[in-house]
Amino acid sequence: MPIRSEKLALQLENPFKLSYGATTIRENVLLHLDKAIGEAAVVPYYGETPERIIGYFESLPPLPDPFFLEDALDALPPSESAAARAAADIALHDLWGKQLDQPLYKLWGLNPAHAPQNSFTVAMADDETSYRERLRSAQKYPLIKLKLGSGTPETDLDLVRIAREELPNRLCVDANGAWTAEQGIKAIPLLAEIGVIFIEQPVAKEDFEGWRDLKTHLPAHIPPLIADESVQGVESVPHLMGLVDGINIKLAKCGGLRPARQMIALARAYGMQVMIGCMIETSVAITAAAHLAPLADYADLDGNLLITNDPYRGVKIENERIVLPDAPGLGVERCVE
């Protein structure tokens, strides 16, 4: 099966200011596997590099006939890079769907009409004026996710209050693990008062004690608390049972569509909500994730909307809804060479 790696330099519409640092360009790597395609997001804070990902692609053994998808997935070698494994998993799903001549969501029996409203991320800005501008430019998106982690819970609350002033849209927040449990216990009821619909990763990645403190000390009727960095692959889900209200599943974090579906099954067995999230990615990886959206409570699939040079076309957002393509496999097509 012919394999080819392709490095892409993705141009960000706005520099992305996070609690981790700022960035204006992202280099992702595409995997071309026969007539199928996958994508690996190069996320610096997950230790990913294009070289490591390309090394993985080049190390792939001859794969079994992806007509037997599970076998082909089982034959993928392990890798430290979840994004590289995700790319191979996505490409094999694409190939399988093309061989069976059906889009993935149909091969899973899913109704695309059940995909939740998609959220659009508004990053922090250098000053209040440009933040307000950025918010106004996102006005058309019905559900807006505010990135927090501005320094203190107080300045974070200011960002949410500014957003509430500027926009009537539904708001949710991603604290990116910036708070201690003690800070969260104070800030979260205030966010609830402002009407924030969920709060993502209030405490640090490894702070399981913090998650437990939030669960113990917060009142019952607050917005759901969703783990993002605290959840990685399938094996990380059972540790969060009883500590979080939901998990944010990202293909580049968990290793692809198969582990993502296993995580959804586990989350549902534990009564957790499910968010399908993404990295800065083209329509290849975003469309792959979007095929799972009918199984999710929240979709945060805006990585392709944040770049200006997406070479692919796939999932669309129309009238605020996620619209899945109907072509076989992922259903994406290249629109620029």
Next chain:
Amino acid sequence: MPIRSEKLALQLENPFKLSYGATTIRENVLLHLDKAIGEAAVVPYYGETPERIIGYFESLPPLPDPFFLEDALDALPPSESAAARAAADIALHDLWGKQLDQPLYKLWGLNPAHAPQNSFTVAMADDETSYRERLRSAQKYPLIKLKLGSGTPETDLDLVRIAREELPNRLCVDANGAWTAEQGIKAIPLLAEIGVIFIEQPVAKEDFEGWRDLKTHLPAHIPPLIADESVQGVESVPHLMGLVDGINIKLAKCGGLRPARQMIALARAYGMQVMIGCMIETSVAITAAAHLAPLADYADLDGNLLITNDPYRGVKIENERIVLPDAPGLGVERCVE
């Protein structure tokens, strides 16, 4: 969608003597749903009756387009009868596969070559001579499951010793919940010495304390202990974590293929083994279960081999292997009217 119920009187090749009682005929109910088919096993000890099952079929509301299988499954009303729900679930999967023009195992990406060896059940007999005859007539099956529950663990061990004398075949046993934990702690190491490869349901259905005692007091290197009656639907699996080595999943017990697949996902997450089992059923329900066999460690799909008037043809056992049909959906066809 046109719906029709059909009662079948299944003739058993040998009267089935169990710890629950004996039986020579079984009445199952087929569900004809448009061009698709499902089957409900009428298992008296699960409180099933043909009337209750037919009542469920007749109560089915208009179902959504099974092109969106998950929606159609979600639209099935609840029922006390897991077998009735299983029949509807099987028929919807059959219809979905026919609409997508693919056999179910391909829609799940499974390689049928990974199906485990099938086991064949030898029931108890009225006397030793006829038991020995029954064993000899099962000689062609490489893996034989002995039904125990003859009265005492001592007489059960005698059955296994007789089987070992008569046959070189691989043996496993199903105690049907006939023992106390104390009896199991004595009997199981002796079964291990005879080379029995697994022991199903040593203690009673509700005896979770018994399962715990077995786990605590038996040595580490004994054959796996598999729950059958102690496991029902998806929600019963988490209670068995750490208590059993595996679970026997039967469509008529859990409500169909979708819950069965959820149970497999949970079992794997808990490191449990998986057996796909069955009731006395025609090739309709047996073939449905067989599509899941590539995901299992053990297959106990002999319900259709125990009846003499199976009106359908589907999964076959060839050279000791499970051979799945390649036609769309379940892939079964009617061979007598």
